[in-house]
Amino acid sequence: MPVHVVADRVSKLSNLRAALEPQYTVTSELLVGSRNDIEEIDAVVVTADLRVVDNIAALKETFAKLTHARKRIFLIDQKARLYIAQAYALGATHVLANPVTRARLLAELADGDHPVTGPTGALHGSGEAAAAGATAIASMFSAVLAGKPIDVGGARSAGSKIADSIAEHGLTSWLETVRRHHEGTYQHCLLVTGITADFGLSLGLAKPDIERLYTAAMFHDIGKAKIPLAVLDKNGRLDPQERALIETHPVAGYEVLKGIAGISPEILDAVRHHHEYLDGSGYPDALCDASISDIVRILTISDIFAALIEHRTYKPTMPRGQAYEIIRSMDGKLERPLVAAFKDVALNR
Ligand SMILES: [Fe+2]
Numbered sequence: 233m234p235v236h237v238v239a240d241r242v243s244k245l246s247n248l249r250a251a252l253e254p255q256y257t258v259t260s261e262l263l264v265g266s267r268n269d270i271e272e273i274d275a276v277v278v279t280a281d282l283r284v285v286d287n288i289a290a291l292k293e294t295f296a297k298l299t300h301a302r303k304r305i306f307l308i309d310q311k312a313r314l315y316i317a318q319a320y321a322l323g324a325t326h327v328l329a330n331p332v333t334r335a336r337l338l339a340e341l342a343d344g345d346h347p348v349t350g351p352t353g354a355l356h357g358s359g360e361a362a363a364a365g366a367t368a369i370a371s372m373f374s375a376v377l378a379g380k381p382i383d384v385g386g387a388r389s390a391g392s393k394i395a396d397s398i399a400e401h402g403l404t405s406w407l408e409t410v411r412r413h414h415e416g417t418y419q420h421c422l423l424v425t426g427i428t429a430d431f432g433l434s435l436g437l438a439k440p441d442i443e444r445l446y447t448a449a450m451f452h453d454i455g456k457a458k459i460p461l462a463v464l465d466k467n468g469r470l471d472p473q474e475r476a477l478i479e480t481h482p483v484a485g486y487e488v489l490k491g492i493a494g495i496s497p498e499i500l501d502a503v504r505h506h507h508e509y510l511d512g513s514g515y516p517d518a519l520c521d522a523s524i525s526d527i528v529r530i531l532t533i534s535d536i537f538a539a540l541i542e543h544r545t546y547k548p549t550m551p552r553g554q555a556y557e558i559i560r561s562m563d564g565k566l567e568r569p570l571v572a573a574f575k576d577v578a579l580n581r
């Protein structure tokens with residue numbers, strides 16, 4: 233497979249070439265002085281500072297020539313988390329946060345499953361809905377970090393694309409696409425959105441109710457934008473202080489969203505209360521029974537399931553059946569009839 237490397241600096245270009253050349257036929261270009269003679273490229277690896285406006289303009293030009301590249305991997309600096317949305321907007325199919333090891337990059341390139349692309353290189357099917365969802369979630373996180381307005385309509389319409397994609401291609405295809413091509417909190421939010429939409433469909437809910445569910449899911453962890461990545465994406469156990477920091481996210485999300493036009497009271501309630509349990513052992517408000525709404529009950533089950541089955545680079549993915557057994561064992565915390573109804577979503581759909 234020929235791989236094309238695009239970088240904004242000579243040093244980055246030569247490092248990447250050195251990493252890839254033993255395995256692949258590599259062509260490359262610097263963003264300044266773009267080439268016009270590139271053909272038949274399967275994959276592009278981009279390493280460029282997306283905070284530089286000139287780089288964005290140059291990348292747009294480059295991608296206009298590389299429409300046949302089915303895999304477009306962006307290597308993003310940890311500090312440039314705000315710019316993940318920019319990478320997806322430029323057409324990234326995979327975004328990896330530095331430091332990316334050579335082994336990781338090679339594994340990503342060797343992975344035979346490309347996102348589904350059409351003749352123009354555009355994503356379609358689950359891939360397109362996942363990219364739209366990731367863009368909306370990344371934009372939302374960026375807006376929170378930068379103190380800018382959140383695009384509520386954009387999040388809702390991405391959620392609707394996800395629900396449509398699941399109705400058409402099924403939940404299994406969604407879970408596989410998202411786990412293969414997205415990482416960390418974005419992966420989690422995409423999984424939860426798809427699972428709630430499918431749960432709503434399987435329960436036979438009316439369209440407006442399914443819409444409420446996937447919208448709440450798109451926003452549910454927005455408070456995590458305020459938590460440092462070192463804690464959020466930590467491999468392994470959190471210490472008590474880190475756990476306490478993570479547990480601030482429902483209230484942080486509520487504070488970010490309250491007062492924003494287009495955010496309904498039930499979405500605010502879902503964002504604040506998706507970690508509450510029926511027996512009062514959840515947080516932040518230790519709600520019990522009747523004070524936990526139906527939307528929240530559905531969202532909570534979907535959220536736990538998504539967290540259990542998500543793909544992490546450092547551990548094997550938990551099978552869906554095993555994750556369902558864990559949810560079934562959380563007696564007293566989750567609504568029993570809903571957990572029973574979730575079985576079909578968890579195992580079969
Ligand atoms: Fe959460």
Ligand SMILES: [Fe+2]
Pocket residue numbers: 420424452453535
């Ligand atoms: Fe969550």
